[in-house]
Amino acid sequence: MPVELTDSLKKLLKETAQQLKGAEKRKFMAQTVMALGHGGQSLAERELGWNRVTISKGIKELTTNITCIDNYRSRGRYKAEIKLPNLLEDIKKLVDLQSQIDPGSKSQPLSKRLSAAQVRHQLIEKFGYNQEELPTLETIRVKLNDLGYSLKRVSNIQSRKSTHNQRNF
Structure with a gap:
C-alpha cells in the first residue's frame, strides 16, 4: 500500500533536508526513503523534489557504512x-x-x-x-x-x- 505524504509532512521533510549539508543530508534522505518503503525514491523525487542520484548515494552510504567525502574544492571556480x-x-x-x-x-x-x-x-x-x-x-x-x-x-x-x-x- 503506497504511503501518502501530507502537506505538513512534506514541508517538514523539505525544510529539514535544506538545513542539512553533504553526508548528513544524504543520510537523512536515505533514511526517509527507506521508511517510505517500496517506491519511496520515486515518491521522494516526485513529492519532495529530491534528486534520485543523491538518494541512491545516501542509501549506499547508509548500507555500507562508508561515507563519501565531498571534494568541492577540486571542482574549480565558476567563470x-x-x-x-x-x-x-x-x-x-x-x-x-x-x-x-x-x-x-x-x-x-x-x-x-x-x-x-x-x-x-x-x-x-x-x-x-x-x-x-x-x-x-x-x-x-x-x-x-x-x-x-x-x-x-x-x-x-x-x-x-x-x-x-x-x-x-
Missing part, C-alpha cells in the same frame, strides 16, 4: 561571466566608448585607451558592480584579451594632412 552574466557586455560597452581607430590600418582592430584597472574601476562607477563581486585585475585583463581587445598604449596620432605638411618643411 566570471556565469556569476555576472552582464559582465562581458558591460566591458564591451565601456571599451567601445573609449576606442580610437588606428588610421594606418583599415583592418586593424581599434586601439584602446583603458587599462584593466580602469575598466574595473569604471565597472564599479558606471554599472554599479561591487568591489567584492568583480573578478581580479588579471581576470579582467584575460577577459579583455578574449574579447579581442589589445590593451596597448595609444600614441598621439596626427592626421595625415598635418603629417603631409610636416614632410614639406
Whole structure:
C-alpha cells in the first residue's frame, strides 16, 4: 500500500533536508526513503523534489557504512561571466566608448585607451558592480584579451594632412 505524504509532512521533510549539508543530508534522505518503503525514491523525487542520484548515494552510504567525502574544492571556480552574466557586455560597452581607430590600418582592430584597472574601476562607477563581486585585475585583463581587445598604449596620432605638411618643411 503506497504511503501518502501530507502537506505538513512534506514541508517538514523539505525544510529539514535544506538545513542539512553533504553526508548528513544524504543520510537523512536515505533514511526517509527507506521508511517510505517500496517506491519511496520515486515518491521522494516526485513529492519532495529530491534528486534520485543523491538518494541512491545516501542509501549506499547508509548500507555500507562508508561515507563519501565531498571534494568541492577540486571542482574549480565558476567563470566570471556565469556569476555576472552582464559582465562581458558591460566591458564591451565601456571599451567601445573609449576606442580610437588606428588610421594606418583599415583592418586593424581599434586601439584602446583603458587599462584593466580602469575598466574595473569604471565597472564599479558606471554599472554599479561591487568591489567584492568583480573578478581580479588579471581576470579582467584575460577577459579583455578574449574579447579581442589589445590593451596597448595609444600614441598621439596626427592626421595625415598635418603629417603631409610636416614632410614639406
